[in-house]
Amino acid sequence: MQKTYYDPADLKKFSKISEWNEELGSKFFEYYNSVFKEGALSEREKSLIALAVAHTIQCPYCIDAYTGDGLQRGITKEEMMEALHVSGAIRGGASLVHGVQMMNKVNKLDG
Amino acid sequence: MTKFKTQSLHKQDSDLANANRQLEILSNGIFQNGELTTFSNKIKETNQFPLRPKKLEILQINVGYMCNQVCTHCHVDAGPDRKEIMTQETMQQCLNIIKTTGAHTLDLTGGAPEMNPHFRWFVEEASQAGIKDFIVRSNLTIIRANKKYHDLPHFFKKHNVHVISSMPHWTRGKTDKQRGNGVFDQSIKALQELNSVGYGMPDSSLKLDLVYNPSGAFLPGDQKAMERDFKKALVDDFNIQFHNLFSITNLPISRFLDYLIASENYEDYMYALVEAYNPAAVANVMCTNTISISWDGYLYDCDFNQMLELPVNSKVKHISNYNETLLQDRNIVISQHCYGCTAGAGSSCQGTVT
Numbered sequence: 001m002q003k004t005y006y007d008p009a010d011l012k013k014f015s016k017i018s019e020w021n022e023e024l025g026s027k028f029f030e031y032y033n034s035v036f037k038e039g040a041l042s043e044r045e046k047s048l049i050a051l052a053v054a055h056t057i058q059c060p061y062c063i064d065a066y067t068g069d070g071l072q073r074g075i076t077k078e079e080m081m082e083a084l085h086v087s088g089a090i091r092g093g094a095s096l097v098h099g100v101q102m103m104n105k106v107n108k109l110d111g
Numbered sequence: 112m113t114k115f116k117t118q119s120l121h122k123q124d125s126d127l128a129n130a131n132r133q134l135e136i137l138s139n140g141i142f143q144n145g146e147l148t149t150f151s152n153k154i155k156e157t158n159q160f161p162l163r164p165k166k167l168e169i170l171q172i173n174v175g176y177m178c179n180q181v182c183t184h185c186h187v188d189a190g191p192d193r194k195e196i197m198t199q200e201t202m203q204q205c206l207n208i209i210k211t212t213g214a215h216t217l218d219l220t221g222g223a224p225e226m227n228p229h230f231r232w233f234v235e236e237a238s239q240a241g242i243k244d245f246i247v248r249s250n251l252t253i254i255r256a257n258k259k260y261h262d263l264p265h266f267f268k269k270h271n272v273h274v275i276s277s278m279p280h281w282t283r284g285k286t287d288k289q290r291g292n293g294v295f296d297q298s299i300k301a302l303q304e305l306n307s308v309g310y311g312m313p314d315s316s317l318k319l320d321l322v323y324n325p326s327g328a329f330l331p332g333d334q335k336a337m338e339r340d341f342k343k344a345l346v347d348d349f350n351i352q353f354h355n356l357f358s359i360t361n362l363p364i365s366r367f368l369d370y371l372i373a374s375e376n377y378e379d380y381m382y383a384l385v386e387a388y389n390p391a392a393v394a395n396v397m398c399t400n401t402i403s404i405s406w407d408g409y410l411y412d413c414d415f416n417q418m419l420e421l422p423v424n425s426k427v428k429h430i431s432n433y434n435e436t437l438l439q440d441r442n443i444v445i446s447q448h449c450y451g452c453t454a455g456a457g458s459s460c461q462g463t464v465t
Contacts, residue, residue: 012382012386042336043333043336044336044340068329071325071327071329072325072329072330072331072332073332073333073336073337073340074280074281074323074332074337074340074341076280076282076284076285
């Protein structure tokens with residue numbers, strides 16, 4: 001029995017998801033590839049966004065993929081870490097901003 | 112963390128200084144057990160076997176393995192401790208070939224070619240041979256290494272040499288990690304000196320191109336995008352101009368192979384190369400239009416085969432009996448390292464090939 005939920009080798013098999021549903025799988029990958037093409041944002045900027053989101057959703061495959069992608073694009077480790085702090089700040093802020101709800105409730109019930 | 116080495120693999124008596132040992136590693140393991148397809152079988156799938164030369168365009172001459180740097184990725188295993196240097200006699204034989212070859216490009220490489228004691232004489236002679244594009248691969252720091260090299264930018268200009276130089280990144284950290292402490296600052300100064308005599312300026316005919324190769328176990332990104340990022344950073348930070356950026360894949364031989372194995376990246380890197388295999392790159396791979404000449408006058412399909420001691424598969428094996436027509440009628444010698452030149456957009460000493 002497999003002892004871990006994640007196997008790094010599975011990342012290479014990502015495209016196989018189309019085998020069980022060709023239509024939706026193909027549509028997904030077509031969309032995915034279009035998203036990362038240069039547009040109003042550069043491919044480099046999109047790679048950094050992807051890296052930050054990968055950490056926010058804590059996807060090991062995506063972290064692997066977009067760390068490698070960043071290195072290939074010449075993105076430095078300083079840029080990568082700054083992107084992660086943006087992710088961390090939003091994630092932390094998302095918790096803390098709910099403090100206003102807590103404060104409202106406390107003030108209403110016990111103010 | 113990569114520990115910077117100051118000695119070549121040869122000086123260290125490393126197992127990997129031996130070409131046969133390298134070829135053994137590249138043929139065993141994942142290629143022997145069938146996990147990955149060998150390069151010859153791969154090109155058979157697209158009917159590109161055997162690989163044959165096309166029109167000869169480039170004569171690449173390696174004038175010696177001595178270098179003032181000991182870069183972590185170096186496929187030559189060059190360094191100050193390497194004593195293999197082309198003699199003036201061999202250079203004279205090369206000149207005879209240069210005068211009659213059908214190739215339009217002469218490409219001098221090393222080591223640091225400028226460290227060969229006959230380098231200037233050779234450049235002076237070769238520049239009069241009517242070759243269209245005369246390249247010297249300069250590592251930049253040599254220009255700053257010693258007073259006797261300080262006038263190299265003027266010397267290059269005088270002989271209309273096309274300068275191609277390695278620059279792995281526009282940041283100090285990444286460059287010094289690969290090429291040694293202090294290399295970035297010295298390279299920047301050398302580039303500014305080349306710019307000051309006209310090299311690399313937008314409308315200048317004095318060509319200055321840079322070579323990017325990844326600082327670790329990953330493949331290079333898009334050449335055009337990298338060039339744009341390099342140009343912006345070097346102009347913004349140092350007011351440096353250059354013409355083209357060539358993006359080169361690190362081939363899994365010599366010091367880079369040593370690094371891949373020591374960092375436990377070898378198998379993943381070979382997987383990445385094989386997965387990125389591009390048949391279109393095979394059609395234009397540099398061994399199809401290049402002949403590589405070693406410091407002792409032997410002939411190879413490319414500089415990588417030279418380092419792996421895989422001579423041309425031809426009756427003509429040395430410049431002493433050079434015959435271009437006969438030489439062009441040969442099968443190119445291949446092994447698994449060739450995947451490095453066929454990954455993605457392909458890779459050559461002139462950058463991508465597709």
